[in-house]
Amino acid sequence: MQTVADALIRLKSSKFRSSFHLNEKDREYVRSKGRDVIESHARDFVKSKLADEDPVNDGKQTPMRGHPVFKAMHATGCCCRGCLNKWYKVPMHTKLNEVQQEKIVHLLMAWIDEEMKGEGE
């Protein structure tokens, strides 16, 4: 996986990935919960939706809305194992180790941090 900064730049070149933004409701949710809680949600979603060697419903496990982290997962190409493979060459059909999971969490939070600067919709 490349650096978080490189990944965020590369994602901007994708019309689909760059179409995702936090709306005011999402931003309010992040503000009210606090960054640490959102990061713990991100960690839980990465574990439950991505970390298994063959996640249930892979390709459809991440809703398009309903939680700021879901939007971050689509925006960063971390929504399913197929996208992780395409964007970051993460091998399919293998468990994600702790280090891989943390890298994804950091990327998701970096994207959310950028959106929270108020550059989104």
Ligand SMILES: [Zn+2]
């Ligand atoms: Zn996907």
